[in-house]
Amino acid sequence: MSIKNNLENISLKIPSEVCLVAVSKTKPISDILEAYEYGQRVFGENKIQELVEKHNKLPKDIEWHMIGHIQRNKVKYMAPFVSLIHSADSYRLIKEINKQGKINNRVINCLLQIKIASEESKFGFTEKEATDFLNSDEYVSFKNIKIVGLMGMATFTDDQRKIDQEFNKLKIFYKKVNRSNSEINVLSMGMSNDYPIAIRNGSTMVRIGSSIFGKRNYIKK
Ligand SMILES: *Cc1c(COP(=O)(O)O)cnc(C)c1O
Numbered sequence: 286m287s288i289k290n291n292l293e294n295i296s297l298k299i300p301s302e303v304c305l306v307a308v309s310k311t312k313p314i315s316d317i318l319e320a321y322e323y324g325q326r327v328f329g330e331n332k333i334q335e336l337v338e339k340h341n342k343l344p345k346d347i348e349w350h351m352i353g354h355i356q357r358n359k360v361k362y363m364a365p366f367v368s369l370i371h372s373a374d375s376y377r378l379i380k381e382i383n384k385q386g387k388i389n390n391r392v393i394n395c396l397l398q399i400k401i402a403s404e405e406s407k408f409g410f411t412e413k414e415a416t417d418f419l420n421s422d423e424y425v426s427f428k429n430i431k432i433v434g435l436m437g438m439a440t441f442t443d444d445q446r447k448i449d450q451e452f453n454k455l456k457i458f459y460k461k462v463n464r465s466n467s468e469i470n471v472l473s474m475g476m477s478n479d480y481p482i483a484i485r486n487g488s489t490m491v492r493i494g495s496s497i498f499g500k501r502n503y504i505k506k
Contacts, residue, residue, distance in 0.1 A: 288319045291497045299484060299491060306350050308494030310335065311501045314342055320497065329492050333359040340366055352492055354408050357381045364389050371436040371473050374398040374408040376418060379430060386429030394433045396473050399458065401451040402440040412458050419466065434471025435459050439479055448479050452486035
């Protein structure tokens with residue numbers, strides 16, 4: 286199956302109002318161009334260096350999303366152009382993004398990553414930490430960052446019921462946050478193996494890699 290065929294198949298399975306982020310990590314420029322020629326304009330990467338290199342080489346109307354865990358000292362490299370950071374997972378990182386947003390004279394849109402998986406390895410805020418942050422004076426003082434939604438990753442498992450429960454919990458929290466702050470209107474959840482469950486739970490943005498570009502040769506941490 287070609288990348289175009291894969292994109293066509295996926296677009297049949299996701300409602301038109303759900304944003305598809307094509308996750309191109311580890312994949313070559315030629316693959317991204319094939320998706321681009323099909324009309325895909327939103328791409329996600331999980332390493333800042335790779336994100337910057339691809340941004341430099343590819344058409345400038347691409348929206349680049351950062352979806353992976355971020356080292357604070359590298360925020361400056363993507364700050365001039367990144368469209369959305371899905372993985373804002375700590376107060377100190379958000380503070381740095383705000384600082385780099387200011388240096389670049391822009392407001393950087395971010396999602397708060399919420400820890401929903403039972404796995405220890407997944408990063409993110411608890412619901413309480415996220416609520417406290419959104420209601421804090423610090424957040425009000427951050428003029429160069431805007432939290433526009435939430436992101437979550439389910440446990441890596443074949444247990445569909447567990448994935449469903451985790452997405453459902455995030456959906457309930459998202460609805461609550463959205464009711465008190467209508468600017469928070471993005472819910473990023475769902476990957477190749479679980480996006481149908483995510484969509485059933487109200488996801489507005491899915492991050493799909495291997496179902497578009499094929500299996501990755503190695504897993505980039
Ligand atoms: C790699 C990655 C994806 C895409 O994973 P696939 O299983 O290839 O669809 C989505 N979200 C995050 C945060 C990722 O790191």
